Amino acid sequence: MQDYINQESLQKFLQASFLEDIGEGDHTTLAAVPAGQLGSANLLIKEAGVIAGLELAKTIFHYHDPDLQVRLFLKDGQSVKAGDIGLLVSGKAASILTTERLVLNCMQRMSGIATKTKELNDLIAHTGAKLLDTRKTTPNFRMLEKWAVAIGGGKNHRFALYDMIMLKDNHIDFAGGISKAIKSTHAYLKKKGLHLKIEIETRSLEEVQEVLDTGGVDIIMLDNMDPQTMEKAVKMIAGQYDTEASGGIDETNIVSVAESGVDYISVGALTHQVKSMDISLKALRKHPQTAS
Structure with missing residues (x-):
């Protein structure tokens, strides 16, 4: 378990x-x-x-x-x-x-x-990318849905809001930008005495560069980028941080996404669009x- x-x-x-x-x-x-x-x-x-x-x-x-x-x-x-x-x-x-x-x-x-997870995992088995779930789960059933992802061979992303920092587009916009969001997060974690991983979403190569210039994160999310742009982002990041592809990924495009060189691929459909x-x-x- x-x-x-x-x-x-x-x-x-x-x-x-x-x-x-x-x-x-x-x-x-x-x-x-x-x-x-x-x-x-x-x-x-x-x-x-x-x-x-x-x-x-x-x-x-x-x-x-x-x-x-x-x-x-x-x-x-x-x-x-x-x-x-x-x-x-x-x-x-x-x-x-x-x-x-x-x-x-x-x-x-x-x-x-578990069936859907294995199907997608099999498609990217020739790459180094790991398949992740998300928080797009059924209320009060998340525990079992994430358990099922693990049974199917996937990896569990953060379980809930309390066990990891994930700065998404709305957080960044409300915070006043990427640099401010990262710096505010570090100040908060220091004040609370918390040691949590920080992931930040990027929507363009320009935003990837801004994260690299600011630093202080663990994972850079590449959101809704095409595989060619993801490949460029991976080269820019050059192993300084883990990378996660996200947004609209399914069986039709997951292979090209995995072959871009990302470390992780998160797929909300594992838990919210299964039969x-x-x-x-x-x-x-x-x-x-x-x-x-």
Whole structure:
């Protein structure tokens, strides 16, 4: 798991998710299924891609009912095809039914993100560029979306506003320019006793030069530049700072962007324009016995 995935963060996510979905009770299951009925269900993969969220699914099942037995047949990050079985869950039928939708909602979206991440990563594997995610995530679901990017082979950029300085175009404009934004940032960090990396966005070669003249950053973002301009910027920077390409990057242009020589490529579409994988939970023939 990533360092932002811990027992406390998962606990908060699961509490909020079950409160949203169950509320005062799963009345359909309570009404139709005998309280002690036992059962089993398979997680059925219905299309090709990269599976993600199996470990989370196990956590969800056990959080709701520690007596559920979960057997994983695949590992997060594995390539899958239609017809593959991801896991088998057995125990009280009511517990399986009540947890089904949360498990599927998480796994379908996470697997879609992991699949997209691997697809883009494969396209740039011949270069030295690393694929990054962004903060363009679903509110209260960022933790799992970034986890899915990591499972798909991408790298996580800053998690939130508190763990890195990123001076974007609006920050620069409101601050009064690149030099003022950088100098104000250093003064703030010194006053607060903070040690955070500083990244700054540039929109032209002229702005790249202004950053080089000012100094005091860790990463220079090359935003919405064509690959030829990016290549010129990379040569100007000459390894003094890491470089990140950003803005409108997808499968149609990511190869040429990576071949420009940038260190990182951030793609918001990894988390905000993905198609969820088709996965379902299928009940097996019900058990004749009931739980004691």
